[in-house]
Amino acid sequence: MRILSEVGVKVRNRRAIDFFASVGCKTADGRVVIPESAVTRAISQTAKQVPFVASAGEHSFTVDAGSDGISYGTGGQALYVLRRREGKFLRSSADGNDLREILQLCEGLQNVDFITRPVEPDVDAENMDAEKARIFAANTSKPMNLANLVKPEKLDEVVEIIGGRDLLSFIACLVVSPLSIDDGAADKLMTIVEHDIPISISSCAQGGTTAPLSELGELSQLNAEVLAGFVLANAVKPGAKVLYRGIPITSDLMKDGSPRWCQPDSIRRLALAARMSRSYGIPCCGTAAVSDEKEPSAQGIAEKTLSWIFEGAAGAHYINSALGMLEQVLTVSPEQYVIDDIILGQIKEGLSGTSPEDLQVFAAASAERALSTFGVKVDDDIRREIGSRIDFIYDKKEQYTEENAEKQFEAVRKACTSSMGSNVFMKGSRRGLREGVLYQGKRIEGDLDFSVVDAVLAGSK
Amino acid sequence: MSKDDILAQIENTIIMGHLDESDEGFDGDLEGTPGTIELVEKALKDGIEPGKILEAFNSAMDVVGKKFEEGEYLLPDMLAGAECVGEAMDIVEPYLMGKNEQKKGKFLIATVKGDLHDIGKNIVITMLKGAGYEVNDLGIDVPVEKIVETVKEYKPDYLGLSALLTTTMIEMEKVIKAVREAGFEDVKIFVGGAPTSPEFAKKIGATEHCYDAFEVVEKLATYKKAG
Numbered sequence: 280m281r282i283l284s285e286v287g288v289k290v291r292n293r294r295a296i297d298f299f300a301s302v303g304c305k306t307a308d309g310r311v312v313i314p315e316s317a318v319t320r321a322i323s324q325t326a327k328q329v330p331f332v333a334s335a336g337e338h339s340f341t342v343d344a345g346s347d348g349i350s351y352g353t354g355g356q357a358l359y360v361l362r363r364r365e366g367k368f369l370r371s372s373a374d375g376n377d378l379r380e381i382l383q384l385c386e387g388l389q390n391v392d393f394i395t396r397p398v399e400p401d402v403d404a405e406n407m408d409a410e411k412a413r414i415f416a417a418n419t420s421k422p423m424n425l426a427n428l429v430k431p432e433k434l435d436e437v438v439e440i441i442g443g444r445d446l447l448s449f450i451a452c453l454v455v456s457p458l459s460i461d462d463g464a465a466d467k468l469m470t471i472v473e474h475d476i477p478i479s480i481s482s483c484a485q486g487g488t489t490a491p492l493s494e495l496g497e498l499s500q501l502n503a504e505v506l507a508g509f510v511l512a513n514a515v516k517p518g519a520k521v522l523y524r525g526i527p528i529t530s531d532l533m534k535d536g537s538p539r540w541c542q543p544d545s546i547r548r549l550a551l552a553a554r555m556s557r558s559y560g561i562p563c564c565g566t567a568a569v570s571d572e573k574e575p576s577a578q579g580i581a582e583k584t585l586s587w588i589f590e591g592a593a594g595a596h597y598i599n600s601a602l603g604m605l606e607q608v609l610t611v612s613p614e615q616y617v618i619d620d621i622i623l624g625q626i627k628e629g630l631s632g633t634s635p636e637d638l639q640v641f642a643a644a645s646a647e648r649a650l651s652t653f654g655v656k657v658d659d660d661i662r663r664e665i666g667s668r669i670d671f672i673y674d675k676k677e678q679y680t681e682e683n684a685e686k687q688f689e690a691v692r693k694a695c696t697s698s699m700g701s702n703v704f705m706k707g708s709r710r711g712l713r714e715g716v717l718y719q720g721k722r723i724e725g726d727l728d729f730s731v732v733d734a735v736l737a738g739s740k
Numbered sequence: 741m742s743k744d745d746i747l748a749q750i751e752n753t754i755i756m757g758h759l760d761e762s763d764e765g766f767d768g769d770l771e772g773t774p775g776t777i778e779l780v781e782k783a784l785k786d787g788i789e790p791g792k793i794l795e796a797f798n799s800a801m802d803v804v805g806k807k808f809e810e811g812e813y814l815l816p817d818m819l820a821g822a823e824c825v826g827e828a829m830d831i832v833e834p835y836l837m838g839k840n841e842q843k844k845g846k847f848l849i850a851t852v853k854g855d856l857h858d859i860g861k862n863i864v865i866t867m868l869k870g871a872g873y874e875v876n877d878l879g880i881d882v883p884v885e886k887i888v889e890t891v892k893e894y895k896p897d898y899l900g901l902s903a904l905l906t907t908t909m910i911e912m913e914k915v916i917k918a919v920r921e922a923g924f925e926d927v928k929i930f931v932g933g934a935p936t937s938p939e940f941a942k943k944i945g946a947t948e949h950c951y952d953a954f955e956v957v958e959k960l961a962t963y964k965k966a967g
Contacts, residue, residue: 358935455856463854487816488859532815535952536859537934609934698879701859702823702866705816706757710768712814 280315282458282503286692287312289459294469298514310695311507318506321513322559326520329477329562331393331597332445335420340392342522342562342596347631349591351623352393353385353616354566354600354608356426360398361574361605361612363729368574370610375400375414381603382418384613384739388602390623395424395450395599397611408433412440424448424599431470438474448477450524450564450599453511454504456482456489457694457704460511468508472515479522479564479599480508485538486548487530488701492708492716494548495679496687501525502555509561522597524564525552532705532712533719540569540607541582543671543718549586550593550672557594565595568619569604575615577655577725579605581665584622584646589672591630592638617732622649639669654728664721671718677711743788747796750779750828754800755807757820759827766817776824780831790835797825801870819863822870829869843874845960848896850878850887852911857904860932860953864900867953873960884911888918896927898960901946903933912936913944920945928963930956 287310290296299311302320306312327344340350359370360377371377378398385391394415402410407429415423423441428434428449438444451468455461471478482504484490490497505525512519527548529539539545549566556563567590572579590598600608602623603616626645633641646665647657655661677683690707694700708716741749753776758765760775774782783793804821807813813821847868851861858880868875876894878886891899899919903909912931919927928947931940941949950956 459856461856485859534815536815536863607934698877699858699862699866701862702819705863706759706763706820706823709757709766709814709816709820710764712816 280318281688282499282691283313283318283507284315285312286310286458286695288454288504288507289695290465292460292462292465295460295465295511298469298511302510302514304510313507313510317510321506321510322561324513324517324519325509325561326518327560327562329520329522330445331422331448331477333420333422334442334446338392338421340422344560344562344596346596347594349596349598349627349631350392351390351587351598351601352395352424353381353391353397353602354395354426355397355604355611357398357604357609357611359606359610361610361615363614368612373398373401373611375402375410378411378414379418381611381613381616382415384616384736385602386419386421387739388616388620390620390627391421391602393422393424393597394419396426397603399427404429408437409440412437416441422446422448424450426450428467428471431466434470434474444474444476448479450479450481451508452481452483453508454482456484456504457500457691457700458504458507460507465511468512469515472512472519472521475516475520477520477522478512479524479597480505480512481524481526481564482508483526483528485528485530487532487708488536488704490527491687491690491704492529492532492711493677493683493687494551494716495677495683496690497527497548498551498555499684499687500691501527501552522562522564523556523559524566524599525556526566527552529717531717532708533717536705538607539571539717541571541586543585543668543720544716546582546586546589547672550589553590553593553595563595563597565590565593565598567591567595567598567601569600569608571607573606573610575605575612575618575727577650577653577727578723579615580618580622580649580653580655580727581646581661581668581723583619584626584649585642585665585668585672587623588626588630588638588642588645592633592635613736614729614732617735618653621652621731625649625652639673642669650723650725653731655725660721661723661725664723667720668718671720676714676716743783743786746779746783746786746788747792749774750776750783750793750796751800751803753779754797754821754824755803757817757824759820759824766820776828777831780828784832784835790832793828793832797828801825819866822866824870826866826869829872844872845897845963846874846876846894847898847900848876848878848887848890848894849900849902850882851880851902852908852915853881853883854911855903855905855908856880857933858902860904861900861902863953864902864932864956867957868960871957871960884914884918887915888922891919891924891927892922898928898930900930900932900956902931903936905935909933909935909940912946916945930959932956
């Protein structure tokens with residue numbers, strides 16, 4: 280709360296500033312400082328049940344903040360689609376035809392509970408929202424999350440095309456870390472909330488570049504960012520249907536700073552973010568299984584399996600981007616959707632019945648089973664690597680002390696008031712990197728058997 | 741402290757990425773001790789030739805670069821060293837006026853309109869300054885008009901454009917078109933950012949695509965050699 284009440288969030292959107300002011304927030308030097316009372320009120324007011332309605336009624340579900348039910352869906356804004364042709368994967372730029380194909384494929388996959396936009400149609404900004412809505416309306420009967428709304432003024436048209444606002448939801452990537460509210464995203468959030476449509480408030484901090492590498496520091500900053508969104512949404516409309524989507528991943532500072540979405544350090548932080556959301560008693564949009572692999576692989580299967588399990592066990596209600604994703608949200612693959620659907624089918628039931636004490640064993644067994652399903656021979660080396668990853672997910676690498684909290688607070692404050700905030704975080708990561716904050720393990724290798732995948736894809740056409 | 745001692749300490753602070761007294765440095769234990777900034781200020785005050793100070797910068801960055809290549813140093817260590825040199829150069833520069841020390845080139849850089857992301861851009865800036873380039877940073881969310889106006893005034897040798905969003909990378913093409921239509925055919929335009937690619941760069945008429953800051957520095961060096 281100190282981050283919000285002392286550092287605040289950078290806001291340029293005039294309408295958003297006015298809404299923040301209406302609930303007791305003050306503005307100074309371009310930053311809105313948010314008192315704890317405003318956060319507490321927003322959490323108290325925000326909707327605790329969020330319905331996701333499908334045009335085919337049997338697919339409808341409700342996210343209930345007080346329950347442990349999990350729904351899994353797609354996600355993205357991938358630029359590329361990867362397809363297997365004659366034993367090799369070929370990449371092409373994504374377009375409207377790919378969106379249609381993916382929607383049709385996911386319509387038939389049993390473990391896709393909702394569809395979030397995986398790729399955008401290749402039309403100009405003026406026509407993007409309507410065209411996407413048309414493709415969705417014609418190709419899926421599951422709850423629809425269009426994710427982005429390019430032009431807020433197009434929302435009424437989108438609702439009409441879809442057939443009713445109840446059938447729709449969105450995602451607002453509201454905050455650019457650290458603690459800067461995106462102007463356009465704020466407009467979209469406010470418009471969508473005003474229309475009483477569900478929306479996930481998202482922040483994707485990257486430890487080491489846009490947030491502290493420290494787990495305590497990153498989670499603190501991320502929490503502040505998402506809660507700022509809750510304050511804004513409930514200022515616009517008390518009882519807003521918003522979900523908490525904190526995506527605390529790490530940056531691969533051992534190499535080039537690129538994001539690490541599915542390594543044990545990120546899996547742990549994503550799970551902790553879900554736990555934070557649940558501790559407030561608010562609906563949680565999780566993120567899982569966004570593989571760092573460039574194509575379907577044994578490594579990808581193992582890391583995705585662990586990611587689903589720990590995000591689900593942490594209590595995420597609505598797990599976005601859970602199928603089909605590769606290369607850190609840049610790529611999707613029909614083959615990967617099918618692989619992910621099969622594995623999710625294997626773990627879902629077992630996960631709900633697994634106690635916390637048995638979770639590690641369940642996770643290891645699930646990863647081994649998933650690999651075996653696709654023809655990978657699981658030997659002792661692979662078992663050790665899976666075990667090592669699970670151990671890392673459980674390992675708290677730093678002390679959550681007052682001293683550490685103060686240090687992380689100061690790092691966030693310095694980064695927010697510096698013109699080169701990312702440098703502050705990168706330089707501050709040097710000791711943590713040497714202390715092993717980022718997991719450095721071995722790749723899990725093995726050729727995949729795609730025969731089941733090929734059969735499913737052939738049957739889906 | 742002798743002049744040689746000061747120069748040796750300047751080198752050491754750069755190698756340790758210890759910018760100033762408030763900076764924790766390589767191992768996190770250097771806070772409170774003089775950093776590069778304090779030592780460079782002392783060096784100039786004590787009458788050490790600016791050229792000798794630049795030699796210390798170059799020597800230190802050679803060590804940093806070698807440690808990075810050998811895997812002893814990671815990206816943040818490289819960045820910290822480059823930042824020390826970049827910031828210290830701003831202090832030394834006025835003492836070089838009229839002398840035969842030249843920047844390697846002028847680099848104008850911006851994150852395009854609609855995009856607030858600047859991680860990659862900031863790394864590029866730091867590395868370029870550390871490598872001896874003059875850098876003018878327009879910041880984030882920069883409209884086409886501002887970039888073109890600055891190109892006219894600043895006359896850079898190079899223009900760098902960064903975007904992290906698929907929705908904003910299309911802005912890059914508008915910038916390139918506007919810069920060329922304004923008559924600046926000779927400015928070398930570099931583009932980068934996660935959604936960009938060499939194919940995209942070629943399509944929009946950029947001179948170069950770079951995956952990271954190191955590639956920017958490497959490609960710039962080829963222009964200097966060719967020039």
